[in-house]
Amino acid sequence: MTGPHTALIALDWGTSSLRAYRMGAAGEILETRSSGAGIQHLPAPGEDGFEAAFEAICGDWLAAAPVPVVAAGMVGSAQGWREVPYLRCPAGPDALAGASLGFETRAGHRVTIAPGLIHDPEGGTPDVMRGEEIQIAGTLAAHPEAARDALIVLPGTHSKWASLRDGQVAGFATYMTGELFAVFRAHSILGRLMPEAAPDAEDWDAFGEGLERARDGALGHALFSVRTLGLTGRIAPEGLADYMSGLLIGHEILAAAEAEGQDRPLYLVGEGELCRRYERALSQLLGRAPAAQPGNPAPAGLFSLAGAAGLLAPEKETSHV
């Protein structure tokens, strides 16, 4: 199963899932595995849980080929395997590698964990990311032109809008769009009129109406229309979740566009279904299309981190990380 050409094992280790990539010397993915052993769902508490999840997902790969391991995501948080402090923006790929933390597992494998990023502008509030910085690094590996001046948008539970300038992440902003949607649907009056099961197909009309309503302003007021449009029968129960999705995504896109400027090249990174929503929203609200949609750039980002950290070049195997 494991060939002699394995060069790196890369782990994307988040809160709710763990993904492992066995990669070749040119950065190609030779094999992918995933497990539910996110840092909040480990098989045992604390250190034992990390060791066990690690062994389960890539122990045999390492037995066959003892290569370097890099990891990113919540595995480097205060609740992670090792805490790797946030690196301050502006920060580029080399700084990311320099701030990563190497350690040995109990079985003697060397693991290098990437830091998260913190953006802490004067007079503002701080913003943080963990995991997305590696997706950004992967996006830049595939689209080096983005490093000069671009917005990289990573939709999700906590969407990130990263501003790239002069080869560095100059800053970024988090929008809690995905979490707000989930929490309102499950725990607020807004979910009350929605059917229990998600409808089979998207209601793009309702989604588009939600986008349009996002222009009306204050979210705390606009949200109540999810209820009243349902109560008055103007949107069918099956369409209410898509209407709310449009309202929340529209709120995010309009606010981020106002904060970041509308003319910069824009890269949309993430899962297909969610990115389709953002594509529609960008088109309807701003008349814009993304410059590219890099899919899942995490493996490429981890490979790039390993390179910048000197883990891939034989003569640097004993580097500082």
Place this chain on the structure above:
Amino acid sequence: MTGPHTALIALDWGTSSLRAYRMGAAGEILETRSSGAGIQHLPAPGEDGFEAAFEAICGDWLAAAPVPVVAAGMVGSAQGWREVPYLRCPAGPDALAGASLGFETRAGHRVTIAPGLIHDPEGGTPDVMRGEEIQIAGTLAAHPEAARDALIVLPGTHSKWASLRDGQVAGFATYMTGELFAVFRAHSILGRLMPEAAPDAEDWDAFGEGLERARDGALGHALFSVRTLGLTGRIAPEGLADYMSGLLIGHEILAAAEAEGQDRPLYLVGEGELCRRYERALSQLLGRAPAAQPGNPAPAGLFSLAGAAGLLAPEKETSHV
């Protein structure tokens, strides 16, 4: 217990509670009772539950003095005792009385339920209230000068900003501030760093910082600062809920002031503790103070409804309602 001077029984019957007022001919409150038998917590399902809760809270009053009964709140909703359709804005106190619905209970008591209000502006989304229209009527009874041109603000789970013009409720807007606070605290990542138990005292510094941060704009982004200010230790865990409260109330007040104009007389209606927060917020963000704070105007509103519906004048006891 019940004297011969009882003129009206007034019920403020909401989702989670039922309050009953025995009132005299001049609108004075002779006795107050409350129970947990809101329409979602009735002692039995459906009609039986309403009859039982009604009998329990005021059966003895009616046995002693068979006076008219008026009610307002969710008791008139589709899930209520009788559904009373929403009345469209603009609407004044007389229209409210005209659109109320009278019926007889099984025991033969006549009960008159007030309608809710719907504001459905051209090109906008509809907004609804049930119960607050009676608090507005009570506010106008105590402060008739407000009817000409004022904002009546009712903070709560779903805060209402009602615009009064020429003796009528011209329109209103709902802000989901109270529900957002509760849902984020209990079910989102934002509550994660807050202590389980509410702190003994308000942290007004944290509240004030939240208000200030509300000026930064998009709520979906600003909310994430509840987490990052906690993570970075800039706000202590005990202050995070008050910071979030400030952020949400500030968002409401800034948006409503922008929508409604900042110079109109402003009446703040509701519970003391919550109103104190709104008072601070109005002062800090807009440099404004409320014209008056009418406390709980629901009994006065119900009394006024009864008068407008002709229920209090002996010669009109067989009116249309």
